[in-house]
Amino acid sequence: MPDYVVKVLQFNQTRSKHLFAGRYYSLVLITRGTAHFRWGNERWCCNTEDLFLFKPGEYAMLDFAGGRFPLELLWVQLSPCALATLSDETTDLEMSFNVVPFRHIAVHADSEISMLMKSLARRMVTLPNERDNFGNSLFEESVLKMFVVLALRACIHAEQHKAQGSRKHFMMDELFLYIRAHITEEITLEQLEQAFFVSRHHIAREFKRQTGQTVHRYIIKAKLDLCCHYIEQGRPITEVYRLGGFGGYNHFFRAFKQEYGMTPKQYFRSVQKDAHA
Template sequence: MVPFRRIAVRADSEISMLIKSLARRMVTLPQEHDSFASALFEESLLKMFVILVLRACIHAEQHRAQGSRKHLMMDELFVYIRTHITEEITLEQLEQVFYISRFHIAREFKRQTGQTLHSYIVKTKLDLCCHYIEQGRPITEVYRLGGFGGYNHFFRAFKQEYGMTPKQYFRSVQKDAHA
């Protein structure tokens, strides 16, 4: 027994209609076997049938690939953000890098992750800053290493995310280290 798998291909209505019509015509061919050039006609119908089925498969594969491209783009986006986290990352910049509209990037990111791209970037930068604070680096150095443009922006984002100032976080890390 030869193993095989079945795949259902949903063709658009025009291709589907043509395939059904050709299939019906091919079923009635044995009745016309003695007609002039019946073998040539039968071969032509079979070729047209195969071509239409292949077109339907290619169309289905392209449609499936477009859906997976979105996930691929998101994976590439996460990698890009991680490698450039210490830099300023803008939607305009991402649009230039990925050749995809900034509006599409923002919409897809929100749809697939449930958060805005900006909040993800800020949280990722804050995670990096927490790592630096846990290493004992000075707060004035941490915000620069984390890619924040200024201390005020870093301070507000940190307090909003963690409910404490960076210095309070530093003290709590030191307490935990001594305990």
């Protein structure tokens, strides 16, 4: 079998086509239009500049619903032997294909990667007609290697973006846990930036968006909740503000009165009164 195969597929009318990888690693790059890929109960909608990949022995059903614009895609198939030839001592391309977490995967290549991939794939179509050109074998290998590396980079970038998106969902829970664990200390946005490797501006913006209050306000209220707990235990006010993580009594006093509408001593008396009642 040839080391690689490149096909240009074009559809102007409604069409379904069975794509079988055979012994190849298959990469389908949408160069124009929109297509749907089906595999079992899974379905992917791919648009221009999207990349669909599947491994040897696997298949996919391509559906084109027709429409105003025709569908054009480049189907590139590379054998394990070709990937081994293109690899070097630091990068095993076949192993890289299997490390990228996919059976079938659809990713959106950024504009620069997509532009390069389309250009390289089109050159791959014409390479068989350039056998007599100077340095053809070297040129052919370079084109193939660049195309595969760009495809894998697109997958890696897509996975990183996905992970970052997931991290945004989990970061808030992690942030609450961190604040609770360090509530008796002075907590600043600079510290949170270093602890979570996320910009302080992003943390402040996301916290405000998801909670409706600033990080600073949340920390102050958490410290005051802890101080109320100590007051209810009957601890001296002069000890309470230190246990709650306030740097000074005046700061504690102002924050407490602003939050509860009474001084710490008045709160203590109200607690005592309720207890007697």
